[in-house]
Amino acid sequence: MRILDTKFVRGFIKMADDGFQQGWHERNGGNLSYRLKPEEVEEIRPRLNESGEWTPIGAAVPGLAGEYFLVTGSGKYFRNIIVDPEACIAIIELDDKGENYRLRWGLVEGGVPTSELPTHLMNHEVKKRVTNGAHRVIYHAHTTNIIALTFILPLVDEVFTRELWEAATECPVVFPQGVGVVNWMVPGGREIAVATSKLMEQYDVAIWAHHGMFCSGENFDLTFGLLHTVEKSAEILIKVYSVVPKKLQTITADNFRAVGKAFHVELPEKFLFEKPEFKIGDEGF
Numbered sequence: 609m610r611i612l613d614t615k616f617v618r619g620f621i622k623m624a625d626d627g628f629q630q631g632w633h634e635r636n637g638g639n640l641s642y643r644l645k646p647e648e649v650e651e652i653r654p655r656l657n658e659s660g661e662w663t664p665i666g667a668a669v670p671g672l673a674g675e676y677f678l679v680t681g682s683g684k685y686f687r688n689i690i691v692d693p694e695a696c697i698a699i700i701e702l703d704d705k706g707e708n709y710r711l712r713w714g715l716v717e718g719g720v721p722t723s724e725l726p727t728h729l730m731n732h733e734v735k736k737r738v739t740n741g742a743h744r745v746i747y748h749a750h751t752t753n754i755i756a757l758t759f760i761l762p763l764v765d766e767v768f769t770r771e772l773w774e775a776a777t778e779c780p781v782v783f784p785q786g787v788g789v790v791n792w793m794v795p796g797g798r799e800i801a802v803a804t805s806k807l808m809e810q811y812d813v814a815i816w817a818h819h820g821m822f823c824s825g826e827n828f829d830l831t832f833g834l835l836h837t838v839e840k841s842a843e844i845l846i847k848v849y850s851v852v853p854k855k856l857q858t859i860t861a862d863n864f865r866a867v868g869k870a871f872h873v874e875l876p877e878k879f880l881f882e883k884p885e886f887k888i889g890d891e892g893f
């Protein structure tokens with residue numbers, strides 16, 4: 609089958625375009641990666657290019673040795689993926705140590721995989737391990753409202769999780785483990801990859817202060833839906849805090865316990881603290 613006609617490539621392209629339509633991918637902002645299933649690699653193997661040069665990943669991911677990934681190209685615009693996918697995305701293969709990659713398809717006009725490849729692959733390595741191989745998608749987007757929130761809320765996992773949960777009743781059901789926050793760091797390297805993948809041990813969502821968000825999931829729908837839900841909550845919070853510095857009423861810790869019981873999800877008690885009086889602009893929380 610032609611690589612562009614496979615279900616996973618079509619799903620990848622649709623997700624990228626959905627993200628662009630949401631306004632999360634100005635210029636070359638954001639990146640997406642998908643870990644291929646063995647049967648998907650076999651399906652396209654006759655159409656892969658001859659093996660090229662091995663290139664260092666910039667991080668070691670031995671847990672992903674020999675795996676294939678579909679990734680966005682560095683500097684490529686999400687808005688162009690749907691019209692010219694072969695120029696914007698690539699299939700890469702990792703070596704038997706998980707230290708180097710080589711290009712096997714795509715980026716026909718030249719280029720390299722996303723500059724966030726270390727974060728994508730370190731996240732994949734963690735998620736493959738902690739989900740028994742279930743998670744296959746890592747998505748990074750420059751979500752406007754989450755970025756805005758990182759200027760007005762303390763950069764603390766518990767605070768972000770509780771605020772995002774309070775913004776919409778379904779949130780604790782969609783991301784019951786909560787969200788992690790990475791303080792501002794230089795993007796595109798191993799250091800931020802280490803910090804992010806550490807959070808991915810316990811969360812499916814990692815927020816990068818003043819930059820955007822990373823999400824992990826089993827498939828394109830679940831991963832897009834997760835990031836979309838978190839960003840929608842952030843939008844509600846930004847609207848609320850644009851009107852008043854303090855909510856008049858909200859969903860309480862006991863309300864969350866009731867939601868957890870009704871929907872059979874375990875909500876960690878560390879997010880259900882009794883809240884001190886808080887208003888935007890206060891120091892601390």
Ligand code: 13P
Pocket residue numbers: 636637638639680681682683684721722723724748795796
């Ligand atoms: P790339 O174009 O290299 O994927 O970088 C975009 C980005 O969002 C970096 O964080």
Ligand code: ZN
Pocket residue numbers: 637638748749750795819820
């Ligand atoms: Zn980015």
